[in-house]
Amino acid sequence: MDFLMEIIAKINSFLWGPVMLFFLVGTGILFTLKLRFIQVRKIKYIWKETFGGVFKKSDKPDEDGISSFQALTTAIAAQVGTGNLAGVATAIAAGGPGAIFWMWVSGFLGMGTIFAEAVLAKVHTEKVDGEITGGPAYYIKKGLGSKFLASFFAVSIVLALGFMGNMVQSNSISDAVYTAFNVPKLVTGLVVAAIVGLIIIGGISRIASFTAKIVPFMAGLYIIGGLVIILSNYVEILPAFKMIFHGAFNPMAATGGLIGASVKEAFRYGIARGLFSNEAGMGSTPHAHAIAKVKHPGQQGLVAIMGVIIDTGVICTLTALVIITTGSFSTGLTGASLTQEAFTSGFGGFGSTFVAICLFFFALSTIISWYYFGESNIKFIFGKKGITPYRILVLLFVVIGTAMQVEIVWELADTFNGLMVIPNLIALLGLTSVVVNIFKDYDEKLKNKEL
Structure with a gap:
C-alpha cells in the first residue's frame, strides 16, 4: 500500500506541479485579456443576470433545463465545499497570510476561464433520451471534434468526482459529526446515503x-x-489585510517570522488552493450551466462568474479573516483543524459544533452536485441506461467512504482531477475564438437592448 501511495503521490506532484498551474493561470490570463476584463467591466450585468430573475415561476425545472439561478446554485454547491474550510487553512499554514492575496488573483483570473466554460457548455448541449445535457465532454466532441479526448474526460470526471471525490466528502462529514456529536461513522454514512438517494432519484x-x-x-x-x-x-481587521498584502511579497516580515514562508510558497499555495476551490478550468461546473434556460450563452457565462465571486471572494475570504484575526494561523495547525481552532477561539466550545454543521451542509451539497456532474458523463458514455447502476455505485461509495482511511482516496481523486483538466484546457484554448465571438455577439445585443 505504501508503494502504491508513493507512485500515486509522484504522479500527482507532476500533474499538479508548476506546469499545470502555469496552464490554468495562463488560460485565465488569456480569457481575461481576450474578453477585455469582463469580470470588471460587466460587474453590473453579472449581478443583474444572477439575481434579476430569481423568483420567476416560469423557470421551474423540466426536460428543457433549469433556471439560470438554479444552475448557479448547483455549481456553487460543488464549488463551496470542504476546500473552503480546509483548503484556505492549508494555504495560510503553508504560505502564510500572503497566500490569500494570490488566492484572490487566481479567483480573478479564473472568472475569465469559467465564463468560457459556461458559454461553450451552453452552446454545445444535446438531448439524451429526451433530457437536455451538456458539459466539457460535449463541447470537446462537438466543438473540438475529438471523441477520444471527450471520452477521456468523461471517464476521468466520473472516477474523480462521482466515486473518489464523494468518498472523501462523506468521510469529511462522518469525521466532523463523530468529533462534535460522537455519532458512529457508519451510521452517519447510511444517513447521508439515504438523504442523497432521496434527492438524486428525482433527477x-x-x-x-x-x-x-x-x-x-x-x-x-x-x-x-x-x-x-x-x-x-x-x-x-486592518492588520489582517496588511498581513495579506504585505505577506504576498514579503511573508517573513508580514508575520514577524512566525511562519517561515517564502514568496514562492505564498504564491504556489494561494494560486493552487484558489483554483481547487473555485474549480475554474477543471471542467466540473459547466455541467450545471449547460442546462440553464437563458436566451443567450453569454448570460450564463456572466452568472458563472458570480459563482467564483461567492466562492473565492466571499466564503474563502471569510475563512481567511477568521483564521488571521483570531491569531490562529500561528498555532502550527493546518487544514480543517486550523479552521476549527479559529472558530473555537471565537465561539468557545460551540465553535467545533458550528464547523461540523457547516461542513455537513457543504459536503452534502457537494456530493449532490458531483453526483450530477458524473451522471452527465455517464449519459455521454452509456446513455440513460447507465444511470441506475451509477446511482447505486455512488451511494455505496458514500457509505464506504465513511469507514476507511482516505489518504489513498484523496490521492486518487487528485490524480483523476488532474487528468480531467488536461482535455478541458485543450478544448478551452482550441475554442478561444468561439468564446470571444459569442461574447461580442452578447455585447452587441446588449447595446441594442435585444436582451
Whole structure:
C-alpha cells in the first residue's frame, strides 16, 4: 500500500506541479485579456443576470433545463465545499497570510476561464433520451471534434468526482459529526446515503430544487458566523489585510517570522488552493450551466462568474479573516483543524459544533452536485441506461467512504482531477475564438437592448 501511495503521490506532484498551474493561470490570463476584463467591466450585468430573475415561476425545472439561478446554485454547491474550510487553512499554514492575496488573483483570473466554460457548455448541449445535457465532454466532441479526448474526460470526471471525490466528502462529514456529536461513522454514512438517494432519484429537477434552497441557507449561515467572529475582533481587521498584502511579497516580515514562508510558497499555495476551490478550468461546473434556460450563452457565462465571486471572494475570504484575526494561523495547525481552532477561539466550545454543521451542509451539497456532474458523463458514455447502476455505485461509495482511511482516496481523486483538466484546457484554448465571438455577439445585443 505504501508503494502504491508513493507512485500515486509522484504522479500527482507532476500533474499538479508548476506546469499545470502555469496552464490554468495562463488560460485565465488569456480569457481575461481576450474578453477585455469582463469580470470588471460587466460587474453590473453579472449581478443583474444572477439575481434579476430569481423568483420567476416560469423557470421551474423540466426536460428543457433549469433556471439560470438554479444552475448557479448547483455549481456553487460543488464549488463551496470542504476546500473552503480546509483548503484556505492549508494555504495560510503553508504560505502564510500572503497566500490569500494570490488566492484572490487566481479567483480573478479564473472568472475569465469559467465564463468560457459556461458559454461553450451552453452552446454545445444535446438531448439524451429526451433530457437536455451538456458539459466539457460535449463541447470537446462537438466543438473540438475529438471523441477520444471527450471520452477521456468523461471517464476521468466520473472516477474523480462521482466515486473518489464523494468518498472523501462523506468521510469529511462522518469525521466532523463523530468529533462534535460522537455519532458512529457508519451510521452517519447510511444517513447521508439515504438523504442523497432521496434527492438524486428525482433527477435534475429535484437536485436543482434542493441546491436552490440549501446553498443560500448554508452560505448565509457560514457568512453570519464568520462575520460575528471577525467583527468581534474588529481591531485586527486592518492588520489582517496588511498581513495579506504585505505577506504576498514579503511573508517573513508580514508575520514577524512566525511562519517561515517564502514568496514562492505564498504564491504556489494561494494560486493552487484558489483554483481547487473555485474549480475554474477543471471542467466540473459547466455541467450545471449547460442546462440553464437563458436566451443567450453569454448570460450564463456572466452568472458563472458570480459563482467564483461567492466562492473565492466571499466564503474563502471569510475563512481567511477568521483564521488571521483570531491569531490562529500561528498555532502550527493546518487544514480543517486550523479552521476549527479559529472558530473555537471565537465561539468557545460551540465553535467545533458550528464547523461540523457547516461542513455537513457543504459536503452534502457537494456530493449532490458531483453526483450530477458524473451522471452527465455517464449519459455521454452509456446513455440513460447507465444511470441506475451509477446511482447505486455512488451511494455505496458514500457509505464506504465513511469507514476507511482516505489518504489513498484523496490521492486518487487528485490524480483523476488532474487528468480531467488536461482535455478541458485543450478544448478551452482550441475554442478561444468561439468564446470571444459569442461574447461580442452578447455585447452587441446588449447595446441594442435585444436582451
